[in-house]
Amino acid sequence: MERRELRLKAILFIADGMADRPVKELNWKTPLEAARKPSLNQTAKAGICGMIDPIAPGTPPGSDAATLALLGYDALKVYSGRGALEALGSGVKVQPADVAFRCNFATVNQKSVVIDRRAGRISNEDATKLTRSLSEVKLTKSLNADFLFKNTIQHRAVLTLHGSKLSTAVSDSDPEKAGEKVLQVKPLDNSSEAKLTAKILNELLLGFHEVLKNHPVNEERVKRGLPPANIVLCRGAGTTPNLKPLSEIYGIKTACIAAAPLVRGICKVAGMKLVYVKGATGTPQTDYMAKARAAVQALKSCDLVLLHVKAADVASHDGKTKQKIDVIESIDRMAGYLLDKVGLDSTYLAVTADHTTATATGNHEGDPVPIAIAGPYVRCDDVEKYDERSCAKGGLGRIRGLDLMPILMNFLGKTKKFGA
Amino acid sequence: MERRELRLKAILFIADGMADRPVKELNWKTPLEAARKPSLNQTAKAGICGMIDPIAPGTPPGSDAATLALLGYDALKVYSGRGALEALGSGVKVQPADVAFRCNFATVNQKSVVIDRRAGRISNEDATKLTRSLSEVKLTKSLNADFLFKNTIQHRAVLTLHGSKLSTAVSDSDPEKAGEKVLQVKPLDNSSEAKLTAKILNELLLGFHEVLKNHPVNEERVKRGLPPANIVLCRGAGTTPNLKPLSEIYGIKTACIAAAPLVRGICKVAGMKLVYVKGATGTPQTDYMAKARAAVQALKSCDLVLLHVKAADVASHDGKTKQKIDVIESIDRMAGYLLDKVGLDSTYLAVTADHTTATATGNHEGDPVPIAIAGPYVRCDDVEKYDERSCAKGGLGRIRGLDLMPILMNFLGKTKKFGA
Numbered sequence: 001m002e003r004r005e006l007r008l009k010a011i012l013f014i015a016d017g018m019a020d021r022p023v024k025e026l027n028w029k030t031p032l033e034a035a036r037k038p039s040l041n042q043t044a045k046a047g048i049c050g051m052i053d054p055i056a057p058g059t060p061p062g063s064d065a066a067t068l069a070l071l072g073y074d075a076l077k078v079y080s081g082r083g084a085l086e087a088l089g090s091g092v093k094v095q096p097a098d099v100a101f102r103c104n105f106a107t108v109n110q111k112s113v114v115i116d117r118r119a120g121r122i123s124n125e126d127a128t129k130l131t132r133s134l135s136e137v138k139l140t141k142s143l144n145a146d147f148l149f150k151n152t153i154q155h156r157a158v159l160t161l162h163g164s165k166l167s168t169a170v171s172d173s174d175p176e177k178a179g180e181k182v183l184q185v186k187p188l189d190n191s192s193e194a195k196l197t198a199k200i201l202n203e204l205l206l207g208f209h210e211v212l213k214n215h216p217v218n219e220e221r222v223k224r225g226l227p228p229a230n231i232v233l234c235r236g237a238g239t240t241p242n243l244k245p246l247s248e249i250y251g252i253k254t255a256c257i258a259a260a261p262l263v264r265g266i267c268k269v270a271g272m273k274l275v276y277v278k279g280a281t282g283t284p285q286t287d288y289m290a291k292a293r294a295a296v297q298a299l300k301s302c303d304l305v306l307l308h309v310k311a312a313d314v315a316s317h318d319g320k321t322k323q324k325i326d327v328i329e330s331i332d333r334m335a336g337y338l339l340d341k342v343g344l345d346s347t348y349l350a351v352t353a354d355h356t357t358a359t360a361t362g363n364h365e366g367d368p369v370p371i372a373i374a375g376p377y378v379r380c381d382d383v384e385k386y387d388e389r390s391c392a393k394g395g396l397g398r399i400r401g402l403d404l405m406p407i408l409m410n411f412l413g414k415t416k417k418f419g420a
Numbered sequence: 421m422e423r424r425e426l427r428l429k430a431i432l433f434i435a436d437g438m439a440d441r442p443v444k445e446l447n448w449k450t451p452l453e454a455a456r457k458p459s460l461n462q463t464a465k466a467g468i469c470g471m472i473d474p475i476a477p478g479t480p481p482g483s484d485a486a487t488l489a490l491l492g493y494d495a496l497k498v499y500s501g502r503g504a505l506e507a508l509g510s511g512v513k514v515q516p517a518d519v520a521f522r523c524n525f526a527t528v529n530q531k532s533v534v535i536d537r538r539a540g541r542i543s544n545e546d547a548t549k550l551t552r553s554l555s556e557v558k559l560t561k562s563l564n565a566d567f568l569f570k571n572t573i574q575h576r577a578v579l580t581l582h583g584s585k586l587s588t589a590v591s592d593s594d595p596e597k598a599g600e601k602v603l604q605v606k607p608l609d610n611s612s613e614a615k616l617t618a619k620i621l622n623e624l625l626l627g628f629h630e631v632l633k634n635h636p637v638n639e640e641r642v643k644r645g646l647p648p649a650n651i652v653l654c655r656g657a658g659t660t661p662n663l664k665p666l667s668e669i670y671g672i673k674t675a676c677i678a679a680a681p682l683v684r685g686i687c688k689v690a691g692m693k694l695v696y697v698k699g700a701t702g703t704p705q706t707d708y709m710a711k712a713r714a715a716v717q718a719l720k721s722c723d724l725v726l727l728h729v730k731a732a733d734v735a736s737h738d739g740k741t742k743q744k745i746d747v748i749e750s751i752d753r754m755a756g757y758l759l760d761k762v763g764l765d766s767t768y769l770a771v772t773a774d775h776t777t778a779t780a781t782g783n784h785e786g787d788p789v790p791i792a793i794a795g796p797y798v799r800c801d802d803v804e805k806y807d808e809r810s811c812a813k814g815g816l817g818r819i820r821g822l823d824l825m826p827i828l829m830n831f832l833g834k835t836k837k838f839g840a
Contacts, residue, residue, distance in 0.1 A: 052462040271760050379808050397818035399477055406478025410786035418475050419482025420502040
């Protein structure tokens with residue numbers, strides 16, 4: 001009974017948007033194929049490889065749904081919008097009945113046309129001052145609702161509505177494009193809850209606009225030639241998904257190393273310990289090695305560590321092929337550190353992406369992502385490189401995102417037998 | 421329409437627990453990879469190969485659930501516990517409202533601590549005598565229930581409770597470990613049925629204990645230095661699953677060659693003819709070739725024969741790598757006989773395992789199992805060896821247990837078109 005003597009552990013390393021399609025300027029290689037990545041290749045070579053459809057073949061996944069799936073949750077059933085996950089990841093408490101939104105401070109002209117969706121990437125300082133004033137807005141009493149608005153980084157913010165009869169079935173006010181008018185929030189179904197939520201939101205956003213349009217901070221900004229943050233745009237209505245914590249499902253201790261609030265929010269709901277890493281920013285300028293070190297450290301007291309890097313997705317959305325390759329090479333150095341510090345005789349290293357982000361389109365695409373799992377007793381295959389086309393020849397075949405966690409937990413001896 | 425002229429048939433050969441993980445003492449080969457198995461390889465070479473997740477990726481299957489799945493049933497929906505299947509396979513009639521259990525004659529000390537879970541593997545003769553006395557135990561009338569207790573092989577027995585308001589939601593009395601106290605049976609939900617069933621069972625097991633503890637057979641055993649069979653332990657409450665017979669689903673005649681009562685029970689519920697084979701024991705000492713001959717014989721009057729061998733699982737649970745290889749080589753000789761006797765121009769030979777049993781852990785694991793299907797018109801692939809890693813490269817890809825039967829029935833021309 002060799003296995004029972006060892007405490008087996010796993011690192012799930014998710015590189016956001018790292019998978020790609022062949023790129024013309026790379027002579028039709030993918031960024032993963034073009035990058036120098038000896039440690040990722042070593043992981044593939046030592047392990048068993050395959051392809052993952054995060055949600056389903058051909059379905060482009062949002063990072064929220066994909067991350068839920070990779071943690072073993074059936075995103076098609078549990079997904080309840082992005083807003084609450086962002087809010088939770090930003091340190092806001094979201095009660096079961098609350099509905100939360102992602103918000104931007106933005107700039108509109110007098111005709112309510114969006115001039116700048118990020119209000120000139122307003123400083124944290126200005127955003128904090130404006131936020132303080134917004135907290136004084138009062139909702140009509142008969143609406144029986146309350147709100148919490150919190151700015152996070154630059155123009156970004158989260159809004160939580162608190163009430164007993166709210167719904168996520170409301171449209172966004174954010175047109176998601178400069179040059180278009182701010183949208184009226186509309187109920188998306190016929191329920192009284194959706195109608196009420198839309199009414200509250202419209203009243204609140206109008207109230208915010210009233211406070212912001214003549215706010216001294218904005219008058220000062222205009223004087224300095226900066227776009228005024230005279231409106232709050234909101235999108236992504238969400239509630240906290242009802243997830244059984246990973247500790248309950250598998251009886252494991254878990255930790256999350258991630259900078260992106262969304263991922264932190266998901267991990268929080270999944271009952272994972274959120275580790276703070278100095279220098280981790282969720283951008284291509286993040287401190288990669290600090291995160292790798294934190295993962296190895298966290299593994300000492302955990303069974304499973306989720307290590308998430310956002311940077312490859314950022315580069316992909318911006319269409320920066322060269323930057324994406326640089327990011328992948330940084331990720332490879334993280335993998336090198338992990339392979340160096342954890343023993344593959346007692347630790348599983350699983351490397352994947354949450355979705356394909358094509359640098360050519362700047363979008364999430366529905367193409368599957370590579371997966372490699374190295375560690376004790378895996379049926380290692382012939383794959384010698386970690387990339388989209390090599391891993392497609394691997395022994396894992398083509399699996400779904402939500403299959404990954406049971407597969408890892410099976411290796412750790414943490415899955416329950418079905419039947420007797 | 422060449423196919424219609426031939427009566428196509430199939431043998432589904434299930435080697436219980438044959439799949440494994442790489443084993444250190446085999447220089448990280450699996451037992452299948454290490455064994456000499458020319459006929460299994462020939463099957464792979466002539467056929468199309470792949471991997472099966474009996475239930476789902478990462479889920480360790482019980483033999484009951486896996487066998488149901490390989491017969492095409494959705495185990496996640498139809499599975500209703502193991503007890504009734506064991507009872508049915510032991511020749512006991514189990515009515516729809518009955519709840520049945522697997523039982524052991526065991527030995528406890530005066531503090532109800534289990535000394536020997538198998539009462540020294542009591543002889544059939546002694547067990548039969550004790551069973552006769554147990555039939556005289558009377559349940560309190562107001563419980564409105566009746567029971568049937570039947571010993572099978574050595575210490576093994578089945579217990580069927582008959583009543584109108586019973587439930588399978590009760591815990592086991594068997595602690596499944598020597599050195600631990602016999603457990604009180606408890607209801608596992610709040611239903612009155614579960615409470616009643618627990619009450620009946622506790623009363624009955626106490627009644628059995630009263631009969632057994634001073635029974636002349638046991639007094640005699642003690643004199644001979646043998647452990648007395650002074651208690652009955654029970655586990656695995658189950659009802660007969662509600663299955664549509666295979667004959668109805670596919671319009672086929674079927675037969676089952678298996679020694680394990682569990683498999684015989686499942687096949688009985690699936691409406692298959694149970695063939696008795698002299699020398700088939702469900703152990704590594706079974707008469708392998710007698711079973712192979714019986715399968716070829718049964719195929720004469722059937723469309724589908726399930727041929728099941730338990731031995732590889734037994735060797736795996738015991739962690740006996742060398743014995744497992746020997747068993748696989750015996751199974752290979754069975755495959756050789758089948759290939760020799762049936763024509764692959766009119767008969768399909770499908771070889772798989774019901775689950776992975778790792779010799780390293782002694783447990784059922786959630787790793788997928790290999791499948792090879794040889795026969796007319798299959799799109800044979802490049803796979804030349806029958807093992808876990810070779811079959812992963814096969815043309816079938818990675819499928820679920822419940823997909824196998826429709827795939828076989830499609831080859832036999834027995835599946836119904838969906839749509840028009």
